[in-house]
Amino acid sequence: MTARGEPPQRLWAVDAGGSGTTALADDGTRWHRRSANPSSVGAPAADDHLLELLREVAGHLGGAPSAGWLATASVTDAAPGEPARSLSAVAARAGLTGTLTVSRDVTPLLLAPPLDGRGLVVVSGTGSGAVACDGVRPPVAAGGCEYLGSDEGSAFALGLAGLRAAIRGADGRAPATRLGPALAAHAAATRHTTPAAAPVSLPGGVPGGRTLAPPGVPAGRADEDVRDLARRLAAEPFPKPAVAALAPAVCACWLDGDEAATGVVRDALRDLTAAARAARDAAGLTGRWHAVLSGGVFRGCPPFADALAARLAALGPAAVPVVAHDPAAAVLSALTAQRARDRAGRPRPRWTARQTLTTRGGVR
Template sequence: MADPCVVGLDVGGSHSRAVLATVDGRTLGTGHAGGGNPTVLGAAAAVANIVAALRAALGDVPGERVGACVVGLAGVSTLMADPKAPRVLEQAWADAGLTCPVPVVSDVTVSFAAGTPAPDGTLLVSGTGAVAARMRDRLPARFSDGYGWLLGDEGSGFWIGRQAARAAIAAADGRRPMAHLATAVLARLLDQRSEQEAESGDPTPTAAHPSAPVHPAATGALPPAASIGEGFTLRGRKRAAELVRAVTAQPTVALAGLAPLVMAAYELGDPAAVRIVAEAAQALVESLATLAPAPGEPVVLGGSVLVSRSPVFQAVAAAIGRRWPDSPVGLAADGAAGAAWLAARRLLGAEAAAAGHAVFTGANHQFAEFS
């Protein structure tokens, strides 16, 4: 029989990713699917996406060849509170051909493992949501924030996107100057809304009707301030109201998709974007400070806002360098790889697995100290 392999899954609110690897860290397959957070999607839809990512990673490899599998899941407590969940999961693993035990842990656990082989340290995540966690023996011992988009997640991609939409509304109705960020947000959301209405056959005119010229910001480019207003027919409060309707017509967490526009506008010196980046970084650092990172222990940064090395990452990393200069900083670039490494650790033992951590996660390229 062929040597055993391992599988790791990182399941979040927006995306699920699976990695199939050899026990020494060579990737054999990957799989992607929609979000698997049961708090957001419900248990049935969440499990379906988890299994879809798993099957895609396995490909033609029989499930019985998998010697160990670890699943990191956002909303794990919600799923496990469902009395039907254990049976549903067991059936899902069996349907995929797995014969090994499949522990389901917090996505925080696999993110931390993706950034360091150390058992203790602190994790700060800013993706769609945001949370900080003090880690002990690779398990979260204490949290800061992570309360969801409505009441918390300050500094997250959603939080940044919501601030961007608010800035665009304020510019549209004249309370703030119309500049790069507001233009890009208006174009992105109003052009998107007009496309949806065109597909549905709704002839209601919008600020970016299909017959109007397409604004450059709709493609992600940020035009010079002098071109602001081209392609739009609504003005003032009417335009702001149209933007509100466009936002409320989307799933709530879709606002996180505006975060890249903030980063692009920041590079152009847009005042609103500069303020949003600074406030996001401050909120994240304050969340981290609540947990008081210990000298010498790693601080791992995860989530798309930070892993992308965005302006928010730069500000957060600089603050960590100033406030906790003895703490090495690692990037959790791939939570699924961290989960796969944890699975390999179950097969190989702690010492052998530690030597292969960098192969699984690329962490030897991610650690750095910032000042």
């Protein structure tokens, strides 16, 4: 109970990535749904997926005013307020009331422990990028401009490079590789009903990984040739999640010693290290600082995370970078910390936007 004898305000958080969306309530209830990223599924579908998810959250909260935080890959630090109103309108339509903070997906990782507003976040999920903050000035990003402009070292980049390497090996332009059969088999095994981030066993003896394929990615045929797979994926209206879903097979081939896959992973590690260095330098990050690795590639393939952590050691972090295993929990942690700052009268970061959700389904 509060000092006025009222029940404490309920809290909820959403992590909206490129391949799936996760909501988490303060009582531990969790929901997984399809991507709410317009570049992954299109704007109408993104709104529909988010509305469906938030309606479940609102129903769980029973209509009581609440405080929420929506962290999404579709928002930038430079102008969080522009998409915040449209996202808040979706939340209001879902029946949520109270307040909603909107930010890019990595912002809560910067604000929550262990960084607490100062440090480096490197992302390798469906997309990729690096964001650093010195604790005084706004965060600085390297990459994060979607899969046409950047996303080097991401699941999409791994999947695309692996697919191309497999086809070069299949038609004789490069040495033979196990990537072709592995990618075709992985696509065939991916069921369209698999929830995003559901545990799977990767090929090549890598247990306990997490699929990067969202619900709705078409399953392939068991006898599908990798060239047919490439043509089928190219016909998809939004191929990014489906291409990213191939990353686990690429990582498995790398761990099995496949030469072509090793080259793909080596390039990805190089690109992520370059992004981390650029973000660190642009943010003026010196002295003691820490780093966090976030994204499905790191969570699904721990050796990939370890390999990048070893490379990042040269950049000067005070400790080995840690993997964010539960981004939604980090969003909820950032919300809790922000409410403490609000009570203390401390200003909110300029790179977040706060909206009030009205009881009439609107925003003000």
